[in-house]
Amino acid sequence: MLPASWIPHRRPDDREHIGWIRPDGDAWVAVSLLGHDLTGPVDWLDAEEALDSTGLSWLADVWMLDGEGPDPVRVRLVEVTPERVVVQTDDFGAIDAPVVRHELPWPAPPRLRPRRASDPDGRIVFGSA
Template sequence: MSEARDARAATAGDRDHWIEHRRGDGELVGWMLPEGEGFAVVDLLGRELSGPVDWFAAETLLEERGLRYLAEPFVLEREGAAALRVRITEVSTERIRVKKDDFGAIDAPQREFVLPWPAPTALRPFERDDEPGGPFGL
């Protein structure tokens, strides 16, 4: 879905009508936005996952998406600087906090970045083509 749609959907007025969807353990996994006869699905990063679908399909999409994607590496594209492999450390509707991926090294210097919510397009999932030795600050 487009960044413009994400930004429109994230306005405070629109969020008043968002329907939270939680897992069985109570953890929030996303929202369903009433849209026409159906519901658009939005993940915790504020990114729209579908156009209008029925209630059951919206719940199923959020359940299948879950939270595991938040533990995966991402790439943060930076204007005027090399892209970095990052990990998400915090997500809220106030902000998204990421840190340079330190691959678990306890003595690595910490570099954190605070991003707006919904997530900008500059934050994208790490892909196989983003291998070490490439331009991603690895």
């Protein structure tokens, strides 16, 4: 549940919601739409700058979901709200590819993470020549 003390932050140009700024003593912390801290305690302007510079482009990135099998699963974010986070297996842009959706709690758990260079690609069949 979204704490009442969190203040929504919107991009200055189009007013799109890009995160929150929450109080931390006499300072402020920038919080992403996934509910994760983007900064430690900083002044208000630095919290705004952190959110503005992060923007929303990361929502389109490939993410990895750990714990669904022996290897992490390559996923895309489908829905992010303070009630839940929905991801689905990456379809690589194919409209007829089967996908599996996973509903996760909000804030997003650590098992949902950005893709690392060492993660399996998902498009490569291992062991084929």
